[in-house]
Amino acid sequence: AERPYIVGNWKMNGTRSMLSEARAIDRASQRLMKVEVALAPPFTLLHAVHKEVQQIGVGAQDCHPGEDGAFTGDVSASMVLDAGAKFVILGHSERRQAHGEDDALVKAKATAALNAGLRIILCCGESEEIRDAGEAEQFVIDQLKASMPKISGNVGEVLTVAYEPIWAIGTGRTPTADDIGSMHRAIRALLVELYGEETSAAVRILYGGSVNPGNATELLGADEVGGALVGGASLTAESFLGIVLAA
Ligand code: 13P
Structure with missing residues (x-):
């Protein structure tokens, strides 16, 4: 269907010395037009990466649900847009766990991001306990239903969903392709239910x-896998481009 989308999430990694990796990823991506490539560096590098690249997309890893005001340490959607971001990753399990973000907050952030003109990558995923209990699909569908913002118009242009089982993040363990396929089919069915088959x-x-x-x-x-959201392996051009080449 769509071009595969490979997104690197640098998490809390990267100083200006890593701009050369972003540049190398961008250069190579100019020759790999059949894949859409993007990077989400930390806030501190957002503008610098934006200035450094021509081809790839640049996005943030979070935003605040409000427009502006007395929120020390927070960054709004319009601020990341101004810094050069075209999208924002929301609902990542690391933020849900370490910052207590619940579905309602993720939904509020997603609404603010869309209102500011950003695309969103909405993350979902179950813990190992939930997977072992055989409740992974129901959990993920409920999580998505509760954190999905209202979207009108061309949903494909603004929304990407990322399925990230918590037990597979940074562990070297992955679900089988069959398990990924059945989860992604369930997510696809939800998207059809919410937005209709065509859009x-x-x-x-x-x-x-x-x-x-x-x-x-x-x-x-x-x-039903339309691409990858990559953490650790996105930190060097060499490994990240290895994934882009496989897409
Ligand atoms: P890893 O690729 O390091 O497992 O991280 C995945 C992730 O959380 C991307 O958002």
């Missing part, structure tokens, strides 16, 4: 969790 078809569903150049072909080949 939701353009929404890509990314897989995230221990994606590396060695497993990318298999994971990206799973049913």
Whole structure:
């Protein structure tokens, strides 16, 4: 369907010395037009990466639900847009866990991001306990229903969903391609229910969790996988481009 979308989430990594990696990723991506490539550096590098690249998309890893005001340490959607971001990652499990973000807050942030003109990558995913209990699909669908903002118009242009099982993040463990496929089919069915068959078809569903150049072909080949959200392996151009090449 759509072009595969490979997004690097640098998390709390990167100083200006890493701009050369962003530049190398951008240069190579100019020759790989069949793949859409993007990076989400920390806030401190957002503008510098934006200035450094021509081809790839640049996004933030979070934003505040408000427009402006007395929120020490927070950054609004319009501020990240102003810094050069075109999208924002929201609902990542690391923010849900370490910052107590619940579905309602994720939804409020997503609404603010869309209002500011940003695209969003909405993350979802179950814990190992929930997976072991056989409740992963129900949990993920409920989580998405509760954190999905109201979207009118061309949903494919503004929304990407990322399925990231918590137990697969940074662990080297991944679900089987079959398990990813069945989760992604369930997410696809929800998108059809919410937005209709035609408009939701353009929404890509990314897989995230221990994606590396060695497993990318298999994971990206799973049913309904429209790309990858990559953490650790996005920190060097060499490994990240290995994944882009597999897409
Ligand atoms: P890893 O690729 O390091 O497992 O991280 C995945 C992730 O959380 C991307 O958002």
